[in-house]
Amino acid sequence: MSTPTAHATLRGVTRIYPSLVHALGPVDLDLRQGEFFSVVGPSGCGKSTLLDVLAGLSAPTSGTIAFEGRPVNGVPDGVGVVFQEDSSFAWLNVQDNVAFGLRRAGMEAAEIKRRVEYALGFMGLRDFATAFPAQLSGGMRQRVCIARTLVMQPRLILLDEPFGALDQQTRLLMGDELLRLWRETGATVMLITHALDEAAMLSDRVGVMSSRPGCFIDLAVTDWPRARDSRIVSDPAFGLLTARLWSSLRAESMKAIGRVA
Amino acid sequence: MTRWIDNLAILLALLGLWYLAWWQAGDSAITPPVQTLKFALYLLGSADFWPHVWATVLAFLYALAISAVLGITLGLVLGLHRFSGEVFEPILASFYTIPKVTLYPLMLLIFGLGLSAKVAFGVIHGMIPVTLFTLAAVKNIPGVLTRTARALRLSPRQTALHVLMPAVLPEIISGLRIGFALTFLGVLIGEMFASQRGLGFLIINGINQHDVARTTAVIVIVVTAAVLANGALLRLDRHARHDV
Numbered sequence A: 001m002s003t004p005t006a007h008a009t010l011r012g013v014t015r016i017y018p019s020l021v022h023a024l025g026p027v028d029l030d031l032r033q034g035e036f037f038s039v040v041g042p043s044g045c046g047k048s049t050l051l052d053v054l055a056g057l058s059a060p061t062s063g064t065i066a067f068e069g070r071p072v073n074g075v076p077d078g079v080g081v082v083f084q085e086d087s088s089f090a091w092l093n094v095q096d097n098v099a100f101g102l103r104r105a106g107m108e109a110a111e112i113k114r115r116v117e118y119a120l121g122f123m124g125l126r127d128f129a130t131a132f133p134a135q136l137s138g139g140m141r142q143r144v145c146i147a148r149t150l151v152m153q154p155r156l157i158l159l160d161e162p163f164g165a166l167d168q169q170t171r172l173l174m175g176d177e178l179l180r181l182w183r184e185t186g187a188t189v190m191l192i193t194h195a196l197d198e199a200a201m202l203s204d205r206v207g208v209m210s211s212r213p214g215c216f217i218d219l220a221v222t223d224w225p226r227a228r229d230s231r232i233v234s235d236p237a238f239g240l241l242t243a244r245l246w247s248s249l250r251a252e253s254m255k256a257i258g259r260v261a
Numbered sequence B: 001m002t003r004w005i006d007n008l009a010i011l012l013a014l015l016g017l018w019y020l021a022w023w024q025a026g027d028s029a030i031t032p033p034v035q036t037l038k039f040a041l042y043l044l045g046s047a048d049f050w051p052h053v054w055a056t057v058l059a060f061l062y063a064l065a066i067s068a069v070l071g072i073t074l075g076l077v078l079g080l081h082r083f084s085g086e087v088f089e090p091i092l093a094s095f096y097t098i099p100k101v102t103l104y105p106l107m108l109l110i111f112g113l114g115l116s117a118k119v120a121f122g123v124i125h126g127m128i129p130v131t132l133f134t135l136a137a138v139k140n141i142p143g144v145l146t147r148t149a150r151a152l153r154l155s156p157r158q159t160a161l162h163v164l165m166p167a168v169l170p171e172i173i174s175g176l177r178i179g180f181a182l183t184f185l186g187v188l189i190g191e192m193f194a195s196q197r198g199l200g201f202l203i204i205n206g207i208n209q210h211d212v213a214r215t216t217a218v219i220v221i222v223v224t225a226a227v228l229a230n231g232a233l234l235r236l237d238r239h240a241r242h243d244v
């Protein structure tokens, strides 16, 4: 068995906003090639900030970030982002939203059509191809955004609470879809979530962040097989893992809401 | 279908109110619907009437073009330049609410009588809503949209063309719709105060000469044209918002 190589690397990364809010770090992290990594942490601890600097959308205040061996400076080719907020384009219908990035990149029409159709089918949006975002639910709009990122065939996919707007049942099923996507594309995935069970069920590793400024206080390895799905929630190991995540997180979450542990 | 019935109901209600007004105020103030419509048709068929229509249309088109170009440009500049936007927005908003009638003497002194005065009246009424809507549209572009553009590695030109412009367009169209109505109003007022030609002049002249039939008929023609134009623009507005 070969040792897994690092796909993205963060060393001593911090981010202090111009308003002097120290939001993140220092963070040291290696995302391994092809792994499914989840980040959990109390609200406001700096999870979205971590995604921002890793994606190259904002520069870290200190520290270095590398993707595929090259320092990150602006969004690198091969990185796809799905934001926490709805970022669908209200003026484009679903299929044009999904095709947006490919068109701007100047890809040929036949290939765009092929990829868009595949992504629409994959995300269960085929019947809504000509609908506009205003006609869709929040969860479906988020699926449009995932599809728009997916068609770019990123090698590293960063997702910021993409299922936050969904009910628990749908979230479990969307988790299965995400696992399928991860297996089929072979991409490295970093998923930010506030749901411990979601993190425990989907991930190879789960990073637990402290309250702001967010640092990793626990890295839990799950040892799930690659061919897993949401039925893993009935595995006794799943219960143990969720319990471990919660015990790491409990004190931090209390700090985040202003109580002493 | 129900739209149709709604519109018909509104029309009937208006006709009812019109009769009521005539019944209350009498022939010296207003003419009843059927008589007015007959006179309006007569006006529309007469050669003397159309030069006034074209005078109004011409002044309106000039004023609308200036309101739109100045309003959108100023709105974009103020919206993109955060600091000046914060300084000027309250000034513009308060200018928007002061009664423009206080400026009329000044306008007459500057522009005299005629086309340029009419256009100026139209612009001072119509330009500010266009500016304010454009300014608000630019300020309210969600940050996540520009972040998405960067995440998809768009060039600055692609971002402006394919993200920023379509994001602000519906708001600008709403501003233009309101600017359209107010520009028209301004031009008519300009014609009442500062012109010997145009529909506004016909109205004020009719009032001065106690020509009730003509005044009422011209008002009805103006209102009908304004309502039809506004309806068309409203549809365009909705279309731009994909609010089907």
Ligand SMILES: Nc1ncnc2c1ncn2[C@@H]1O[C@H](COP(=O)(O)OP(=O)(O)OP(=O)(O)O)[C@@H](O)[C@H]1O
Pocket: A017, A018, A019, A021, A022, A023, A041, A042, A043, A044, A045, A046, A047, A048, A049, A050, A084, A212
């Ligand atoms: N642009 C900004 N300027 C100043 N402070 C900011 C900015 N963005 C975020 N912050 C602050 O930085 C901290 C971390 O924010 P961040 O959005 O990364 O947290 P998060 O973990 O994603 O929170 P949530 O769980 O609510 O999504 C918060 O205290 C937030 O108020």
Ligand SMILES: [Mg+2]
Pocket: A047, A048, A049, A084, A160
């Ligand atoms: Mg966040």
